[in-house]
Structures are given as C-alpha cells and as structure tokens.
Amino acid sequence: MGYFSELLKSRRSTRKFTSEKIDQDDVVTLMKAALMAPSSKRSTPWQFVIVDEPEKLAKLARVKKHGAKLIEGAPLAIVVLGDPLTSDVWIEDTSIACTLIQLQAEDLGLGSCWVQMRGRLDERDIPAAENIRDILDIPLQLQVLSVIAIGHKDEEKAPFDESKLKWEKVHINGYKIQE
Numbered sequence: 001m002g003y004f005s006e007l008l009k010s011r012r013s014t015r016k017f018t019s020e021k022i023d024q025d026d027v028v029t030l031m032k033a034a035l036m037a038p039s040s041k042r043s044t045p046w047q048f049v050i051v052d053e054p055e056k057l058a059k060l061a062r063v064k065k066h067g068a069k070l071i072e073g074a075p076l077a078i079v080v081l082g083d084p085l086t087s088d089v090w091i092e093d094t095s096i097a098c099t100l101i102q103l104q105a106e107d108l109g110l111g112s113c114w115v116q117m118r119g120r121l122d123e124r125d126i127p128a129a130e131n132i133r134d135i136l137d138i139p140l141q142l143q144v145l146s147v148i149a150i151g152h153k154d155e156e157k158a159p160f161d162e163s164k165l166k167w168e169k170v171h172i173n174g175y176k177i178q179e
Helices: 003-010 024-035 054-060 069-073 090-107 128-136
Strands: 046-051 076-082 111-116 143-151
Touching (some): 024 046, 024 076, 046 054, 046 090, 054 069, 069 111, 069 143, 090 143, 128 143
Antiparallel strands (some): 076 143, 111 143
C-alpha cells in the first residue's frame, strides 16, 4: 500500500493537543497545501485567518453550542472563509482546502480537527459565523465555513480500520438499493 493510503488511514480527528507551539515553517507548509487546493475555474474563493493568540483561541472555543471547546486547547487554529461573490461553489472549494490542510497536518506529524461553523448557533441562537466575524474582524462579503484546530497530538488513536468501510454505499453503473 502506498504512502497516501497510509496517510488516509492514520489521519484521525485530534481533540487533545499538547501546549507545544507549531513551528512557523510548519504553518507555512500547511498554508501552501491550502493554497494549492483545486477550485472551480481556479477561482480560489478561500481566505484563511491563522490564529495563535491564546485569548482569541479561547473566544473561538465559545462561538457555538457544541464541539468547539477543543479549539482553546490547540496552539493554532485556521479559520477558513469563502467568498460567494467569487464562486458559486465556494463551500465545495473551501472544503477541499480544509481537507488538504488536515492531510498536510498529519503528514507533518500534527493532529487536527475540523470544527464546523457554517450553519451552527451559539447558546443565544446567534450564528457561530457572526461571533467569529466579530472576534476576527471578518468582512461581511466573506462566509465562515470552519475552523481547523491544529497541534501536537496529546492522544493516540488507532488508524482507520478498513474492515469498517461501508461498501454498501458504493454503487456501480447506477444506484442499487441494498437488501
């Protein structure tokens, strides 16, 4: 099996990080991966905000009801933005960039976790994206898709178990209902 197949199996969502900072060369490598992502008509509708200030990470950890607290424990977060005026498929394009960031993080020996923000609310039913917009001064034209928390892993997870692949979700030459 090739290196990429092994990388896919070993990349698991990391929610616990050590306090060790991320090397600046690694941050540059992560951003290169994101900026090389494919996009429709090479429109590159994404923008990224790198956050490493503990106070801002703590604020980002509270922008939605569930699933964001892990951001406070990460030494780095990448806020992923998309511009709907640049591309009608900004969600798809920015999602690809997120995936490449996570694969690059794994390749560097770092852990990562995608924290969904688009369509999520805080305790007061205010969109998480609005909270992030206020914290980071995001222009109105840009939409917040997600935050990728990144750090040195403080938990070990077994590689993905290929025996748990759901082959019933794969159809050949047309959709077939599984019995």
